[in-house]
Amino acid sequence: MANFTIADIKALREQLGTGMVDTKKALEEADGDVEKAVEILRLKGAKGNAKRADRSTSEGLIAARELDGKVTLIELACETDFVAKNERFTALAEKVLDAASAVSADSVEAALAAPAGGSTVEQVISDDAAIIGEKVELRRVRTLSGDSFEIYLHKTNKDLPPQVGVVLAYTGEDAETARAIAQHISFANPSFLSRDEVPEADVEKEREIVTEISRNEGKPEAALPKIVEGRVNAFFKQVSLLDQDYARDNKLSVAKVAADAGLTLTGFARFKVGA
The missing domain is CATH 3.30.479.20 (Elongation factor Ts, dimerisation domain)
Structure with a gap:
């Protein structure tokens, strides 16, 4: 009979993060010797890396x-x-x-x-x-x-480690507003800092799409330039951080909020697990 208990299986599994069946088999093979079981799991896992x-x-x-x-x-x-x-x-x-x-x-x-x-x-x-x-x-x-940074890590599930992370680089002294903007980024998911950073090819593609949509909607040809420009600006408000409506007050842009706080935003990064 193997010299280990269910508690031993649970403890080793929690220590290594291994599966229940693999952990039990390793302890059986090691006759309850934890160090030997770890080595068995390591060797088995190395062979399995390629399969995974x-x-x-x-x-x-x-x-x-x-x-x-x-x-x-x-x-x-x-x-x-x-x-x-x-x-x-x-x-x-x-x-x-x-x-x-x-x-x-x-x-x-x-x-x-x-x-x-x-x-x-x-x-x-x-x-x-x-x-x-x-x-x-x-x-x-x-x-x-950057000169200063705000790091914001967000848990979408209290039982898991952070699933969303934002780093905001800026100059200025208002750390509280910088944190609020970092939180905005985690929610709004901009792709670029400013509209100047959006590739021209992306802008032209969007312009072509909204022009076609506007025509299909029966908009007057004479009115198309103004309508298209408005929709391209809406595109910028989706992808450009500084153009976005501020999450805490959608009457203000992020650019306005930063300027009022004496902040110059110089860069950001946002990661979300699996996205």
Whole structure:
């Protein structure tokens, strides 16, 4: 009879984030020796990493770190919410964030190549994924420079780690308004800081679409330019942060709120798990 209990299975599963069946089998094979069971699970997991390569990773967490006048934001993804809230997974995220912020990584490739504990981030993720028993991937990385930052991490579920993360870079002294704007970004999901950053090809495509829509609606040809321009401006209010209506007062634009607070917004990044 195997020398372990249901409580041992539960404790090891919570420690590693492994599945119930795999954990029980490993303890059986190790005759209750926890250290040996961990090694068994690690070896088994390493073989399974390749098999899991095509699985989807719709869960995970967002984390951020400020270091030397820069902030690095990451999305670390996994398959299930059980793993997302597991201590081993959250500890892995901290290791990845430490390494990525140390080299100011601004891409997944740069972060994966970063040194981490005598190895690389890529290898550390692979090793932990082998133990966890799920596909784990570093999906996104962004590093911002700036004078001041507001970091806003939002939990959509109290039992899970942050699922939405925003970093706002700015100049000025009003940290309270900067935080409110960061919260606005988490809700409104702009794609660009200003309309000047929107690619011209995107603007022209939108102009073509709204022109066609307006014609199909039977709008007078003479009125089309004004109607189209209004709809293109509405497009800018969707994608450009400074053009957006402020979430706390839709009579004001974000640009107006920032200006009134003496803030100059210089950049932002927003990640949402699985989006």
